[in-house]
Amino acid sequence: MTLKTPEQYEESLRKLNLKVYLQGELVENPVDNPIIRPSMNAVKATYELAQKPEYKDLMTATSHITGKTINRFCHLHQSSADLVKKVKMQRLLGQKTAACFQRCVGMDAINAVDSTTFEMDQKLGTNYHDRFIKFLTTMQEEDWTVDGAMTDPKGDRSLSPSKQADADLFVHVVEKNADGIVVRGAKAHQTGAINSHWILVMPTISMGQEDADYAVSFVAPADADGIFYIYGRQSCDTRKLEGGDIDVGNKQFGGHEALMVFDDVFIPWENVFMCGEYEFSGLLVERFAGYHRQSYGGCKVGVGDVLIGATALAADYNGAAKASHVKDKLIEMMHLNETLYACGIACSAEGCKTASGTYLIDLLLANVCKQNVTRFPYEIARLAEDIAGGLMVTMPSEKDFRNPEIGKVVEKYFKGVASVPTEHRMRILRLIENLTLGTAAVGYRTESMHGAGSPQAQRIMIARQGNLAQKKELAKAIAGIPQAGK
Amino acid sequence: MIKRRISISFCGGCNPRIDRKRIAEEVEDYLTPDGYIVVYNSAEVDLIVYLSGCSANCAHRYSGSDTPGVVVAGNTLNAMAVTAEELSFLISGKVSDYFEQLEKSLSR
Numbered sequence: 131m132t133l134k135t136p137e138q139y140e141e142s143l144r145k146l147n148l149k150v151y152l153q154g155e156l157v158e159n160p161v162d163n164p165i166i167r168p169s170m171n172a173v174k175a176t177y178e179l180a181q182k183p184e185y186k187d188l189m190t191a192t193s194h195i196t197g198k199t200i201n202r203f204c205h206l207h208q209s210s211a212d213l214v215k216k217v218k219m220q221r222l223l224g225q226k227t228a229a230c231f232q233r234c235v236g237m238d239a240i241n242a243v244d245s246t247t248f249e250m251d252q253k254l255g256t257n258y259h260d261r262f263i264k265f266l267t268t269m270q271e272e273d274w275t276v277d278g279a280m281t282d283p284k285g286d287r288s289l290s291p292s293k294q295a296d297a298d299l300f301v302h303v304v305e306k307n308a309d310g311i312v313v314r315g316a317k318a319h320q321t322g323a324i325n326s327h328w329i330l331v332m333p334t335i336s337m338g339q340e341d342a343d344y345a346v347s348f349v350a351p352a353d354a355d356g357i358f359y360i361y362g363r364q365s366c367d368t369r370k371l372e373g374g375d376i377d378v379g380n381k382q383f384g385g386h387e388a389l390m391v392f393d394d395v396f397i398p399w400e401n402v403f404m405c406g407e408y409e410f411s412g413l414l415v416e417r418f419a420g421y422h423r424q425s426y427g428g429c430k431v432g433v434g435d436v437l438i439g440a441t442a443l444a445a446d447y448n449g450a451a452k453a454s455h456v457k458d459k460l461i462e463m464m465h466l467n468e469t470l471y472a473c474g475i476a477c478s479a480e481g482c483k484t485a486s487g488t489y490l491i492d493l494l495l496a497n498v499c500k501q502n503v504t505r506f507p508y509e510i511a512r513l514a515e516d517i518a519g520g521l522m523v524t525m526p527s528e529k530d531f532r533n534p535e536i537g538k539v540v541e542k543y544f545k546g547v548a549s550v551p552t553e554h555r556m557r558i559l560r561l562i563e564n565l566t567l568g569t570a571a572v573g574y575r576t577e578s579m580h581g582a583g584s585p586q587a588q589r590i591m592i593a594r595q596g597n598l599a600q601k602k603e604l605a606k607a608i609a610g611i612p613q614a615g616k
Numbered sequence: 617m618i619k620r621r622i623s624i625s626f627c628g629g630c631n632p633r634i635d636r637k638r639i640a641e642e643v644e645d646y647l648t649p650d651g652y653i654v655v656y657n658s659a660e661v662d663l664i665v666y667l668s669g670c671s672a673n674c675a676h677r678y679s680g681s682d683t684p685g686v687v688v689a690g691n692t693l694n695a696m697a698v699t700a701e702e703l704s705f706l707i708s709g710k711v712s713d714y715f716e717q718l719e720k721s722l723s724r
C-alpha cells in the first residue's frame with residue numbers, strides 16, 4: 131500500500147494513541163477536534179492529490195529503493211528535476227490549502243539524514259545509513275507522515291546545550307544499554323506533530339565534544355511511551371468552535387505546531403541514526419535547514435497566490451480594481467511572490483548529487499531564498515491589507531450577518547459593488563484576515579520569519595558561501611590592482 | 617606502456633569557489649611525470665576530470681559525455697567533501713586508481 135487514500139490516512143491516525151493537551155485538557159480524539167481538524171485536512175490533501183492523475187507527476191515519484199510509485203513526501207531526491215518538482219508540488223499544495231500542509235519537514239529531514247549518515251559511515255565506519263534505509267523503506271511502503279523534529283527549546287541562547295541551567299533544554303541521551311538509548315527533553319514548534327505517524331529527531335545546532343550526549347538523531351512512533359504534546363495556540367483559533375464558516379476565513383484547512391516532550395523515551399538501536407558523533411551535527415543541521423529554506427520557495431508562494439487572488443477580488447468587490455495604484459500594487463505582490471519562486475527553483479536547478487546519490491540544493495541560493503521569505507510575505511501582506519480596507523478587522527461577525535434583524539443592516543452597509551453579494555465580500559475579507567492576522571498568519575508570516583531558522587542564520591550561511599574573496603579579486607582585475615598570487 | 621589520455625574539462629567558471637586553473641595545473645604536474653597525456657576540454661580521451669568551480673557541477677551536468685570521469689564540484693570530489701588544499705593530490709590519486717583497476721580487470 132505505497133499510496134494511502136485520504137480515508138486510509140485519516141483512519142491510520144485514529145489508530146494512534148497520541149497524548150495531546152489542548153487548552154489545559156487531554157484531547158480524547160484529536161482527529162475530530164474542531165481546533166485540530168483543519169490541520170489534519172491539510173495533510174490529508176497531500177494524500178488526496180497524489181491519487182489524482184492530473185497531479186501525479188508532482189505528487190508522486192519512483193522509489194529508488196523499491197522502484198514502486200510513492201508519495202513525493204517520502205522520496206529521496208534523485209536528480210535536480212526531483213528538487214524542482216518538490217518546489218512545484220509545494221506551490222500546488224499551498225494554492226489548494228492556503229495553509230501549511232505540514233508534511234515537508236519530514237521530507238526535508240529524511241533527505242538530510244540520508245546523505246549525512248552515509249558520509250558519517252564512510253568516515254567513521256558506523257552503520258547508521260543501513261538502519262536509516264530500513265526505516266525509509268517502511269516509511270515509503272506505509273506512506274507515513276513523519277514529523278521533522280529539530281528545534282529544541284534552547285533556554286539561554288548564549289549557552290551551549292551542556293552549559294544550560296536545566297540539562298533537558300536540549301534533547302539528550304540519559305542512558306545507553308545493549309538494546310538502545312533513553313532520551314529526555316523536548317522539541318518546540320513542531321509542525322504537524324499531531325498529524326504524524328512517526329517523529330524523526332535531529333540535533334538543533336552544531337555541537338562540540340562537551341555536547342556529545344546532545345548529538346543524537348533517531349526515529350520514534352508518534353505515540354511511543356513517554357512522548358506527549360502540548361498544542362500551540364493560534365490567533366483567532368477559538369473561532370473554529372463557533373460553528374460558522376465565514377469568520378474562520380478558511381474553514382477547511384489550517385496548520386498547527388506543538389511542544390513535543392520526551393519523558394525518558396526508549397529508542398532501540400535500529401532506530402538510532404546518530405549518537406555522540408557531534409562532528410556531524412553541523413552538517414545535518416546545515417543540510418536540513420537548506421532543504422527547508424528551499425521548501426518555503428514553494429509553499430509560501432502557493433499561499434501567496436491565494437492571498438493575491440483574494441486581494442484582487444477585494445478590489446473587484448469594492449469597485450477600486452481599475453485604480454492605477456491598485457493595479458500596480460497587485461503587480462508588485464505578484465513580482466515579490468514570483469521572486470520567491472524563482473529562488474526556490476534556482477536553488478533546486480543548481481542542486482548537486484551527494485555521495486549517497488541523493489541530491490542536495492545549492493545551499494547559497496537556498497539561503498538567499500529563505501532570506502527573501504523573511505521579508506516578502508510581510509510586504510505582500512501589507513499590500514493586501516492596504517487594498518482590503520479597514521473592514522477586514524472591523525467587520526461584524528457572521529452571527530450578526532445571520533441575525534434576521536441586524537443581518538439586513540450588515541447586508542446594506544457592507545455592500546460594495548451592487549452586483550456582488552455582501553456575503554462574498556465578507557468571505558474574502560475574512561480570508562485576508564485569516565492569512566495576515568489569523569490562524570494562517572502563523573504559517574504565512576511568523577513562520578516565514580523564523581521557520582527553518584531566523585534571518586541571521588541565513589546571513590551567516592550567505593557570508594560563508596558568498597565567495598567574497600573572489601569578488602575582491604574580480605574588482606582588482608577591473609581596477610588594475612595586482613591580484614593575489616599574480 | 618600505452619600513454620593514457622586525460623582531459624581536464626572545465627565548467628564555464630561563472631562563480632567558482634575553488635581556483636580551477638591552479639588545480640588543473642597541479643593535477644597536470646602530478647600526472648605527466650607518470651606518463652599521462654593531459655589535455656583540456658576534450659571528449660576524445662580515456663578519462664575526464666570534470667572540474668566545476670561550485671556545487672552546481674556544470675562541467676559534468678551539461679557534458680552529455682559517457683566517458684568515465686572523476687567529478688570535482690567546488691570542494692567535493694566524487695561528491696565527498698575535501699579541502700581545497702588536498703584536492704589536486706586526491707584527484708590525481710583517483711585518476712591513477714581508475715587505471716590500476718582497469719588494468720587489473722583486463723588482465724583477469
Ligand SMILES: Cc1cc2nc3c(=O)[nH]c(=O)nc-3n(C[C@H](O)[C@H](O)[C@H](O)COP(=O)(O)OP(=O)(O)OC[C@H]3O[C@@H](n4cnc5c(N)ncnc54)[C@H](O)[C@@H]3O)c2cc1C
Pocket residue numbers: 235278279280281283284287288317318319320321322387572573576577580581582583584585586587
Ligand atoms: C510556525 C513555525 C513552525 C516551525 N516548525 C518547525 C518544525 O516543524 N520543526 C522544527 O524543528 N522547528 C520548527 N520551527 C522552529 C524554527 O526553526 C525556529 O523558530 C527557529 O530556528 C528560531 O528559533 P526560536 O524560535 O527558538 O527563536 P530564538 O532562538 O528565540 O530567536 C529569537 C532571536 O534571537 C536571535 N538569537 C537566537 N540565538 C542567538 C544567538 N546564540 N546569538 C545571537 N542571536 C541569537 C535570533 O537570531 C532571533 O533574532 C518552526 C517555527 C515556527 C515559527
Ligand code: SF4
Pocket residue numbers: 229230231232233234235321385425426429430573577581
Ligand atoms: S511551512 Fe511550508 S514547508 Fe513547512 S511544513 Fe508547512 S507547508 Fe511545508
